[in-house]
Amino acid sequence: MGQVILKKGRDEPVRRHHPWVFSGAIDTRRSSIDDVQPGDVIDVRDVGGGFLAQGYYNPHSQIRVRLLTWDQNDPVGPAWWRVRIARSIARRDWLATDPDTTCYRLINAENDELPGLVVDRYGDYLVVQALTLGVDVVKQTVVQALVDLLQPAGIYERSDAGVRELEGLADVSGLLYGKALPDLVECRENGMALLVDPYQGHKTGFYLDQRDSRRWILTHPLVQGKRVLNAFSYSGSFGVAAALNGAESVTNVDSSEAALDLVTALMNANKLHDFPVENVPGDVFEVLRYYREMEQTFDAIILDPPKFAHSRGQIDAATRGYKDINLLALELLEPGGLLLTFSCSSHVDADLFQKVVFGASEDAAVHAQIIGWFAQPADHPVLLTFPEGRYLKGLACLVT
Ligand code: SAH
Numbered sequence: 001m002g003q004v005i006l007k008k009g010r011d012e013p014v015r016r017h018h019p020w021v022f023s024g025a026i027d028t029r030r031s032s033i034d035d036v037q038p039g040d041v042i043d044v045r046d047v048g049g050g051f052l053a054q055g056y057y058n059p060h061s062q063i064r065v066r067l068l069t070w071d072q073n074d075p076v077g078p079a080w081w082r083v084r085i086a087r088s089i090a091r092r093d094w095l096a097t098d099p100d101t102t103c104y105r106l107i108n109a110e111n112d113e114l115p116g117l118v119v120d121r122y123g124d125y126l127v128v129q130a131l132t133l134g135v136d137v138v139k140q141t142v143v144q145a146l147v148d149l150l151q152p153a154g155i156y157e158r159s160d161a162g163v164r165e166l167e168g169l170a171d172v173s174g175l176l177y178g179k180a181l182p183d184l185v186e187c188r189e190n191g192m193a194l195l196v197d198p199y200q201g202h203k204t205g206f207y208l209d210q211r212d213s214r215r216w217i218l219t220h221p222l223v224q225g226k227r228v229l230n231a232f233s234y235s236g237s238f239g240v241a242a243a244l245n246g247a248e249s250v251t252n253v254d255s256s257e258a259a260l261d262l263v264t265a266l267m268n269a270n271k272l273h274d275f276p277v278e279n280v281p282g283d284v285f286e287v288l289r290y291y292r293e294m295e296q297t298f299d300a301i302i303l304d305p306p307k308f309a310h311s312r313g314q315i316d317a318a319t320r321g322y323k324d325i326n327l328l329a330l331e332l333l334e335p336g337g338l339l340l341t342f343s344c345s346s347h348v349d350a351d352l353f354q355k356v357v358f359g360a361s362e363d364a365a366v367h368a369q370i371i372g373w374f375a376q377p378a379d380h381p382v383l384l385t386f387p388e389g390r391y392l393k394g395l396a397c398l399v400t
Helices: 079-092 139-150 160-167 208-217 237-244 264-267 285-296 312-332 350-364
Strands: 003-005 020-022 042-046 050-059 064-069 103-108 117-122 125-130 156-161 172-176 187-190 191-194 227-231 250-254 277-281 298-303 332-342 368-374 393-397
Touching: 003 298, 020 332, 042 064, 042 237, 050 285, 079 103, 079 139, 103 187, 103 208, 117 139, 125 139, 139 156, 139 172, 191 237, 191 264, 208 237, 208 332, 208 368, 227 237, 237 250, 237 264, 250 285, 264 277, 298 312, 312 332, 312 350, 332 368, 350 368
Parallel strands: 003 042, 125 156, 227 250, 227 298, 250 277, 298 332
Antiparallel strands: 020 064, 042 050, 050 064, 103 117, 117 125, 156 172, 187 191, 332 393, 368 393
């Protein structure tokens, strides 16, 4: 087995079970990696040669090793993957028994102690995302374990996430097992009907990570009777939740016309045939400015933008973006208006995000209070040793 030796003082994160070893931590001269194939499992050792952990190796990635086990006598082979996959699924047993929610994340990569592997359930189907080379090379093992444990009708691969480029990998999509998935997979979330496009849909087809926020919108009395602006709407699921809860009207805004094309089917699947909904294709930054110019107001505004900060270096630009849209939204709200505002940038933490929203309220010259806090749901856990896993945060604010 190959091994990498860490430089002096670089073993601490590994001892604390952080799952990543960066290239800069490795003493290349003392490591034995000549016979190691990309994706192979290797040992990680400290400066004195003492065993620390085992992980899979990728010479093309800045994250050179992703750690799998800290036990020397825990061989990483097909049986190992099977046990870890079974554990991750078993941790969701409480969710699997709920007939009202048939779509959720089964495996959340590092945070489920399965670095690089994402598996989402959509009704009878699974969508798999391999984010790393180490997972690419065990894909068949993963598929076999999923088939044995869950007997899905079909498994589709959506390994087309941007981060694969950092691993030196091209995008891959295709059927891995069983029946071809329908163009729109029907599933349920808290009783709401969902239609998920596994082929062209974002992420693995849908934003499963917003389930708790959707539930708030579906059930909170403050949404009732409101004229809702759902900005960055994707296929309009927040709007459907608001409509089901008794909102007066919904305006969805998204730059993706393909996403907006799904709205009508999603409304109809929830028997909202005659509900007043408007779909506006366009750039939210521009559309909000247009509404301000037209003096158009709303009673509730949802802002669920895509990730603005992809690295630390982008934090300043991201906060300017968040401030801009939150400022505009607060200007479009009447007193008593509700702002539901989100950020999915892990580099912008919850404190910074709250400060940005505060800054926006100052510039908009409005006072607002926080009445609710949002985060990623329990099927998107954060491993305590891997705080990077926390990314989604949101605030419910009431304009006073
Ligand atoms: N709330 C949605 C998820 C939103 S994801 C849900 O629960 O399903 C972010 C969305 O913003 C994506 O649909 C993307 O197409 C859209 N988007 C990204 N940049 C945009 C922009 N500048 N203007 C409008 N929409 C944008």
